[in-house]
Amino acid sequence: MTITSPSPTLSESILVDGLQLIGGEWVPSVTGRTIEVINPANREVIARIPRSDAADVEAAIDAAERAFPAWRDLNATARAALLFRWAQLIEEHTAEIDQLESQEVGRPHWGPPPMAGQLRFIAGQADKVQGVSLPTYSPETLGFTLREPYGVVGGIIPWNAPGPMFVTEVGAAIAAGNTIVMKPAEDAPLTPLALAKLALEAGIPAGVINVVTGYGHEAGAAIPASPRIRRMGFTGSPFTGSLIMAACAKNLTPLHLELGGKSPQVVFPDADLDQAIPAMATGITLNTGQICAAGSRVVVLRSIHDEVVERLATQMQKITYGPWHQPVNMGPLINEKQHSRVLGYIEAGRKEGADLVTGGGAPQGGDYGNGFFVQPTLFDNVSPDMTIAQEEIFGPVLSVIAVDDEQEAVRVANGTDYGLVASVWTRDVGIAVRMSRALQAGQVGVNNALGAGVIGGPFGGYKNSGFGRTMGADSVLEWTQVKTVSMRPAGAPRI
Ligand code: ADP
Secondary structure, eight states: OOOOOOOSOOOTTTOOOSOEEETTEEEOOTTOOEEEEEOTTTOOEEEEEEOOOHHHHHHHHHHHHHHHHHHHHSOHHHHHHHHHHHHHHHHHTHHHHHHHHHHHHTOOOOSSOOHHHHHHHHHTTGGGOOOOEEOOSSTTOEEEEEEEEOSEEEEEOOSSSHHHHHHHHHHHHHHTTOEEEEEOOTTSOHHHHHHHHHHHHTTOOTTTEEEOOSOIIIIIHHHHHOTTOOEEEEESOHHHHHHHHHHHHHHTOOEEEEOOOOEEEEEOTTSOHHHHHHHHHHHHHGGGGOOTTOEEEEEEEGGGHHHHHHHHHHHHHTOOBOOTTSSOSBOOOSSHHHHHHHHHHHHHHHHTTOEEEEOOSOOOSGGGTTSOOOOOEEEESOOTTSHHHHSOOOSSEEEEEEESSHHHHHHHHTOSSOOSEEEEEOSOHHHHHHHHHHSOSSEEEESOSTTOSOTTOOBOOSGGGEESOBSSTHHHHHTEEEEEEEEOOTTOOOO
């Protein structure tokens, strides 16, 4: 892992403090209440955000409704140009945005931020939204489809990668001609606000992007509760996802959901372990394991089990951790709730009889005293039905499950409610082909973790990991509805 050490000071120009974006104006919440955003490495307050509720959401929907007709009618190439300009500004402010995201998420620098590239990919789709021509019963009739935006749409995102999630959700929705009301997570709202500021600077008209901040049960719940929201996108936990879906059901609002995973890393005896071991250790410790795609279960064929466990333990002991601005691999968890949740899972692993190989607790003292730190943790001899093998921990906790053969590997890999990402480590093309088909996951990596390395790969889940796909070219189409038009001249004979 390459490590650089950014400065711990925040740029004033990019930071929005105490305000949110509604109709092109930076405004406080209607009630004037605020929430503190803290640095999870030391609990220092970075900034405050408005604590909004349904009244603020209604104002944002009003603004988005006002902006919609002109945005819809702007030609698609002009919409694309504005998105490209937004991507350009994001690129020009890469260092500041990276630093802001690092600070609020608590994550050390993890490589070039993907946002500008993701947005350019989506911007390029804006003027490629096409319908089809349809055969007709008579030559007097023309038949074709139009793909049209829904109108005002809503998006709710979590805190683990607020920048990339914001640009992919907002980018696709507005590229298709919708206007949007976004609710970032209360723990990491500053990067989305900074990105929205750059969108305004890029010339994206007032009201096209509205960012309402606050708690999920207040500002968040008000978005799908409104019948004026014509489509929803949500990324977060299955529990909240099901609440969002229930709210959408009431209004018959379509939606997509991305709800996390319990991604298996299936390791065959012929795997290149020099490649697999570091990738698996990084895959569970990157962003402190707070990635929905994190490979949290190692499903290993018994003949190489001992070697894999030993090497994984050594690799995980090399992972350094500390405050985000130090040259470390891993930062703290996002907040107290997640900290006690992850420690609770480690305790459950011990109680249910898994063998703790390395890690297993919160480091004490010094730089760790005030932050939500947890050690990279490896459990061996985990059985597939244990809590740590079934539930998404969202922390740096890896479980090793030994299996006897390929069939059992498939059964165990597919044996959770989730189906987001799966990896296979093998040199055997036959195994790679069979596993790619057999694994129930929205993304499968062969000799690759986290579904990485593909440009424009659709991202989303099977089973309880959700439905709908983001990031790919089709993500723009998900924010459109199809209209069939049949047209004939006045007075043409009846068919
Ligand atoms: P986590 O527990 O990891 O924070 P959540 O799924 O609860 O995951 O949160 C993801 C996003 O959903 C956040 O922006 C949060 O504020 C929002 N949220 C939480 N509860 C609700 C709710 N009842 N209605 C709408 N949004 C919510």
